[in-house]
Amino acid sequence: MTYVDPARKQSEKALYGGTGSRRITVRDIAAAKGRTEKWPMLTAYDAMTASVFDQAGIPVLLVGDSMGNCHLGYESTVPVTMDEMALLSAAVVRGTRRALVVGDLPFGSYQEGPVQALRNATRLVKEAGVGAVKLEGGERSAHQIELLVQSGIPVMAHIGLTPQSVNAYGGYPVQGRGEEAAQQLLRDAKAVQDAGAFAVVLELVPAELAAEVTRSLHIATVGIGAGPDCDAQVLVWTDMAGMTDGRVPRFVKQYAQLRQGLGDAARAFAEDVVGGAYPAEEHSFH
Ligand SMILES: Nc1nc(=O)c2c([nH]1)NC[C@@H]1CN(c3ccc(C(=O)N[C@@H](CCC(=O)O)C(=O)O)cc3)CN21
Ligand SMILES: CC(C)C(=O)C(=O)O
Ligand SMILES: [Mg+2]
Numbered sequence: 001m002t003y004v005d006p007a008r009k010q011s012e013k014a015l016y017g018g019t020g021s022r023r024i025t026v027r028d029i030a031a032a033k034g035r036t037e038k039w040p041m042l043t044a045y046d047a048m049t050a051s052v053f054d055q056a057g058i059p060v061l062l063v064g065d066s067m068g069n070c071h072l073g074y075e076s077t078v079p080v081t082m083d084e085m086a087l088l089s090a091a092v093v094r095g096t097r098r099a100l101v102v103g104d105l106p107f108g109s110y111q112e113g114p115v116q117a118l119r120n121a122t123r124l125v126k127e128a129g130v131g132a133v134k135l136e137g138g139e140r141s142a143h144q145i146e147l148l149v150q151s152g153i154p155v156m157a158h159i160g161l162t163p164q165s166v167n168a169y170g171g172y173p174v175q176g177r178g179e180e181a182a183q184q185l186l187r188d189a190k191a192v193q194d195a196g197a198f199a200v201v202l203e204l205v206p207a208e209l210a211a212e213v214t215r216s217l218h219i220a221t222v223g224i225g226a227g228p229d230c231d232a233q234v235l236v237w238t239d240m241a242g243m244t245d246g247r248v249p250r251f252v253k254q255y256a257q258l259r260q261g262l263g264d265a266a267r268a269f270a271e272d273v274v275g276g277a278y279p280a281e282e283h284s285f286h
Contacts, residue, residue: 047095138188
């Protein structure tokens, strides 16, 4: 019998649909680019939801700072703190066995410079157990990415629309439109690859430009509102599952109507309590 290194064997399987039980690593992500295999990523903010996605085979889970508006009741991602990120990232790691868990560095946790970025990324790695961190910015964040990668912390970059800059944008506009903006996006993509990032999120950029970035990089591109030609696609889970209250961005596809379903369940429970139908005999002890 030929000996097959189990790690090597699994790395040759698909990121989605693979049956291996060990945790996905950044090496597996790199190998998928070589196979031109597309893969899914979702956000998660708690252990229970994370375990659902892990058991569904989602290979990469992002503890996004979108927890600010999706989970913690803030208006945007701007107020999210390192303590909040560390707490919820640890919960997501505890809820998963296979997924690579990526922790977002929140606004204000890396802008001061590489040393601040390393201090806070180290917290997420040591306290929460994440396998990688994500931070926003291309050329402007290259020095931070470089020090984290040199220190042994894998980094996912995030360019195009960077929501932590919502106050500077005055909203969430599409990025990279026009020749000058397109050239800047290409420079940002090259800068994060050169700094050592293992993947890069492209948010709200024209599909043609995202395709060009994906072709010109050897690291994975993860699209959100960036067309069909990225190596991976990410959505905020509450948007994907129809749990978000109110309007969702145009790039979102809803695969369930959990908000309606959960509300229906709560109303049915309330009706039963008010009408005396719950608890019934089988729910009672004597
Ligand atoms: N629930 C949720 N989903 C997200 O995708 C998300 C968050 N929250 N919070 C952090 C950021 C903010 N994001 C957003 C928010 C709004 C739009 C939006 O409404 N965009 C317009 C396009 C604007 C234009 O045409 O210039 C849209 O209609 O989709 C996009 C991304 C993405 N992220
Ligand atoms: C939308 C993704 C890429 C993100 O950064 C987040 O959820 O915070
Ligand atoms: Mg984020």
